[in-house]
Amino acid sequence: MGSTQRRLGVVPDDARATGDAADSLEALVTQVARGDEAAFEVLFRRTGGPVLGVVRRVLRDPAQSEEVAQEVMVEVWRTATRFDPSRGSATTWIMTMAHARAVDRVRSAQAARDRDERVGRRDTVREYDEVAEEVEVRLEQQAVRSCLGGLTELQRESVQLAYYGGYTYREVAELLDVPLGTIKTRLRDGLIRLRDCLGVPA
Numbered sequence: 001m002g003s004t005q006r007r008l009g010v011v012p013d014d015a016r017a018t019g020d021a022a023d024s025l026e027a028l029v030t031q032v033a034r035g036d037e038a039a040f041e042v043l044f045r046r047t048g049g050p051v052l053g054v055v056r057r058v059l060r061d062p063a064q065s066e067e068v069a070q071e072v073m074v075e076v077w078r079t080a081t082r083f084d085p086s087r088g089s090a091t092t093w094i095m096t097m098a099h100a101r102a103v104d105r106v107r108s109a110q111a112a113r114d115r116d117e118r119v120g121r122r123d124t125v126r127e128y129d130e131v132a133e134e135v136e137v138r139l140e141q142q143a144v145r146s147c148l149g150g151l152t153e154l155q156r157e158s159v160q161l162a163y164y165g166g167y168t169y170r171e172v173a174e175l176l177d178v179p180l181g182t183i184k185t186r187l188r189d190g191l192i193r194l195r196d197c198l199g200v201p202a
Contacts (some may be wrong), residue, residue, distance in 0.1 A: 004185070008152060008156060017032070025046065025047070025086040025087065025089070025090035025091055025094075026083075026085050027091075028040075028042055028046075028081045029032070029043065029076075029080050029090045030080075030083075032076070032077060032080040033080035033081040033083065035072075037073055038056060040076075041075055043076070044073055046075075047076075047094050048069065048134070049075060049158060050068040050091075050095065051069045051072050051073065051094060051095070051098045052066065053097055053166075054098040054099055054102065054165050054166050054167075055068045055072070055099075055101070055102040055166065057071045057102075058099065058102035058103060058106060058166070058168040059102050059105060059106065064105065064106070065102075068098075068101055068102055068105050068111035069098070072094070072097055072098045072099045072101050074138050075097060075101070076094055087156075088153065088157050088160065089157060089176075092156075092157045092161060092165075095160070095165035096160050096164050097160060098163065098165070099164040099165055099166065107200075111153045114183060115159045137165075142197060144194075144198070146197075147161070147193075147194050147198055148194070150193065150197055151190050151193055152186070152190075153184050154169070154176070154178065154182075155187070155189060155190030155193070156190070158172055158176070158183055158186045158190060159190045159191065159194065161175060161176070162187060169183055169184055169187065172187075193201050
């Protein structure tokens with residue numbers, strides 16, 4: 001798939017023409033799941049910029065951000081068959097994936113620094129239990145995913161875009177085509193339900 005090697009935003013003219021006639025992002029992801037490279041070109045053009053923006057908010061470094069954004073789009077191509085429109089929009093699915101991949105890169109870099117530190121002071125400091133931390137992180141992620149499943153669709157998408165995707169309330173409202181006041185209310189209600197589900201003290 002040659003398209004995944006191109007820099008974000010650089011798409012051939014025929015893909016731009018296809019984009020003009022394209023349906024929703026959900027329809028494009030469905031086509032991509034069938035191996036439609038033309039649909040992927042359009043999806044790449046329409047979501048590559050926002051994906052890069054989400055990654056940049058987490059990583060800050062431009063070079064790393066572009067690299068991770070490319071990885072995200074490759075992952076979209078490879079896992080499009082897993083997209084379930086009943087669980088949220090294609091935008092939420094892709095931006096959540098972008099945020100998760102960026103956070104993974106930060107954690108990986110931090111883990112590498114931690115390993116270097118441990119090598120320097122391994123005679124005086126107890127060895128770091130990486131397996132235990134990985135298990136703990138995975139359990140936390142499973143708990144959050146489970147609790148997100150208990151929210152309404154609008155609450156879930158709003159929370160994922162605002163707190164995983166890094167979007168402002170106004171940007172979330174524009175992405176979901178919902179009034180700003182409604183988004184603020186749904187976010188507040190959704191966060192309260194998440195807090196209660198996770199057992200976090202008020």
